[in-house]
């Protein structure tokens with residue numbers, strides 16, 4: 001876009017120069033002692049032989065000179081035979097028109113010359129810039145092998161992500177081993193999650209652990225430049241990488257070049273760049289030892305083409321740290337810092353809910369700066385307290401970091417409701433994680449694994465899933481009262497409705513609605529408008545709601561216990577839950 005600015009400046013210059021020129025021209029032609037005469041006076045003068053010259057122009061006024069040398073100006077009659085009359089009266093007629101035409105040609109010519117000169121200059125400049133940019137980008141400098149000192153020990157928390165990446169370390173170390181078995185190793189991995197959660201750090205740790213060179217680029221480096229350059233840059237990046245042999249290529253902000261294409265705002269240039277990336281990725285040999293790690297804050301905005309097998313076929317969530325992970329991150333970053341004995345990192349971890357790894361690092365760093373300014377012996381709690389506000393205030397998303405305790409508690413009850421209900425009615429289901437740390441998917445977090453190796457779902461399972469979905473809202477209602485339920489259950493309601501509707505409309509699981517596929521019956525028109533279907537769905541929902549509520553009420557104590565533990569630890573795994581639940585459930589059931 002620099003070029004546009006230059007053009008605008010150039011045009012402005014031309015216009016100004018033109019204006020000045022025009023002004024000068026006019027001034028030289030407007031003699032100060034010009035006498036303005038009426039047309040009749042002028043005609044009289046013509047007849048009296050007192051006019052020597054007339055300059056004919058196609059303007060409102062014409063100029064001329066009297067025989068005595070004084071210049072005059074008068075109205076232009078614009079009659080056809082005006083010139084003839086003048087000539088007949090022996091008056092010299094100078095057609096200023098011709099003159100000004102020449103001037104016009106000359107000045108137009110000049111302007112054209114000027115513009116072309118400017119054009120040439122700008123093109124030269126821009127091509128200089130292009131080649132400069134190009135060489136900057138084709139000079140992708142890898143951080144050489146062995147120079148990355150980051151290891152997994154410096155990445156705290158993120159256990160699942162680390163585990164996935166650990167596989168890749170082995171592959172980079174011994175690609176032949178996998179080659180022998182014909183195993184296809186992922187070429188591309190996408191790390192997604194909120195900013196500052198350690199995505200770059202993980203990619204670096206991969207290169208560090210595997211001892212391979214590391215290329216870091218950003219998706220935005222490949223756009224906003226001249227046509228075709230982005231694609232060229234991609235090719236030259238991979239060419240370089242290939243020369244190196246094994247390596248890790250890290251593309252931050254992959255969404256900048258891999259946004260979903262929706263036809264409306266399709267952009268040829270970024271399409272071309274994206275295609276070049278995809279081609280390069282499917283181009284390199286399976287076990288060449290190049291791994292591309294891309295990072296994004298939002299997985300859902302990415303073009304599906306990126307996520308297909310053979311491309312970025314592994315997607316790993318890198319979430320905000322829970323209290324345990326925060327404790328570890330604080331430990332990692334306080335290693336080189338003289339912390340006062342009195343500082344309790346565990347307590348600090350509790351106080352930094354919703355902080356990202358980057359924010360925690362910055363918290364300790366700000367505190368260290370304050371301590372250094374005061375020449376203090378240690379970093380003490382006052383420095384940390386002060387730094388706390390700097391970090392929170394400096395963050396745009398301070399609302400996030402400031403989520404009220406009330407909201408945290410509501411989330412905890414809600415998630416505890418889901419988890420408890422799962423344990424109560426579907427103990428065979430695996431609960432992998434319950435958390436109150438917001439994820440990219442929503443406010444709280446609750447994940448449940450239903451055994452995936454099943455072909456059919458039974459009516460009973462479907463009903464269980466509806467009840468589990470409803471339990472979040474119900475927990476809120478039981479604890480806070482009907483008046484205070486929140487919008488937090490919208491996804492759950494959607495899910496429950498979907499299941500119920502499919503039971504009634506597609507699977508013949510409702511007596512009143514019968515063994516009818518309502519979509520077929522209505523020929524694709526809106527079967528949801530069938531009052532029978534609607535009232536049956538509503539009735540089932542109400543029944544299950546009441547049933548679930550009663551069950552949760554019976555186990556209130558357990559609900560409170562889970563919530564308290566959740567508020568303390570922020571993330572619970574299956575074991576944590578079992579410890580709390582198993583005995584009680586055994587006693588109750």
Ligand SMILES: Nc1ncnc2c1ncn2[C@@H]1O[C@H](COP(=O)(O)OP(=O)(O)OP(=O)(O)O)[C@@H](O)[C@H]1O
Pocket residue numbers: 154155156157158194195196197198199200201202252295296297329332356357358359361
């Ligand atoms: N899990 C973590 N363990 C230790 N330090 C961390 C962790 N997460 C973040 N940090 C600190 O925060 C810094 C920034 O993190 P990083 O650049 O890896 O985040 P990111 O997820 O790539 O962010 P972005 O999405 O903004 O690019 C790191 O250099 C490190 O100091």
Ligand SMILES: [Zn+2]
Pocket residue numbers: 414418472473488489492
């Ligand atoms: Zn929920």
